[in-house]
Amino acid sequence: LDELPIQFERGGNELKFFETLTKSLANASSGLVMTYLPQMDCLIKEGWEEVFENPEFSEKSYLDRFIHEVGLLEDNMDKIAGLVEGKINVFIGEENPSSSEEFSLIITRSRFPNNERGVVAIFGPARMQYQRNISLLQSMLKLLEEF
Numbered sequence: 185l186d187e188l189p190i191q192f193e194r195g196g197n198e199l200k201f202f203e204t205l206t207k208s209l210a211n212a213s214s215g216l217v218m219t220y221l222p223q224m225d226c227l228i229k230e231g232w233e234e235v236f237e238n239p240e241f242s243e244k245s246y247l248d249r250f251i252h253e254v255g256l257l258e259d260n261m262d263k264i265a266g267l268v269e270g271k272i273n274v275f276i277g278e279e280n281p282s283s284s285e286e287f288s289l290i291i292t293r294s295r296f297p298n299n300e301r302g303v304v305a306i307f308g309p310a311r312m313q314y315q316r317n318i319s320l321l322q323s324m325l326k327l328l329e330e331f
Contacts, residue, residue: 198224198298198300199224199226201296201297202219202221202226202228202296203228203230205219205304205324206218206219206228206229206230206231206304207230207231209230209231209304209306209320209321209324210230210231210234210235211231211234212320213231213234213306213308213312213313213316213317213320214231214234214235214237214238214308214312214313215231215234215235215306215307215308215312215317216229216230216231216232216234216235216254216306216307216308217229217230217231217304217305217306217307218257218258218261218304218305218307219302219303219304219305220261220265220302220303220304220305221296221300221301221302222262222265222301222302223300223301223302224300227258227261229254235250235307235308235309238308238309240286240309246286249284249286250286250287253284253287253307254307257289257305257307261303264289264291264303264305265291265293265302265303267291268291268292268293268303271292271322271325272290272291272292272318272321272322272325273290273291273292274288274289274290274314274318275288275289275290275291276288276310276314277310285310286309286310287307287308287309287310288307288308288309288310288312288314289305289306289307290305290306290312290314290317290318290321291303291304291305291306292304292305292321292324292325294324294325294328295328296328297328304321304324306320306321
């Protein structure tokens with residue numbers, strides 16, 4: 185995936201920009217995508233339908249554990265953002281800040297067009313398509329650098 189399938193307009197609504205970005209990543213990744221903007225005290229989550237299409241979610245206890253882990257990520261997003269070193273970080277299984285081996289997190293820091301700093305994360309089953317999701321985040325970073 186060389187390019188993220190999204191178009192942005194300059195000078196548009198900031199929140200709409202971040203919602204569109206998050207939704208586009210969710211559609212392409214099949215994971216739950218979270219965009220965290222500490223300056224705006226905002227966490228946008230998109231991709232619930234996409235992530236729930238994974239076969240693991242047919243088991244109710246797996247679904248319950250996933251929702252619990254998402255809650256932990258939400259509560260600790262500042263701390264998790266501080267773990268990000270370099271461009272893109274991948275936390276698999278026991279490395280995962282949520283402490284569950286069943287799920288994985290791919291996360292990056294970014295500077296957005298309005299100079300807003302934040303993080304974008306893809307969260308899903310440990311068997312997620314890592315290379316695809318890393319490529320999506322790389323495309324996003326490249327797109328934002330050129331914007």
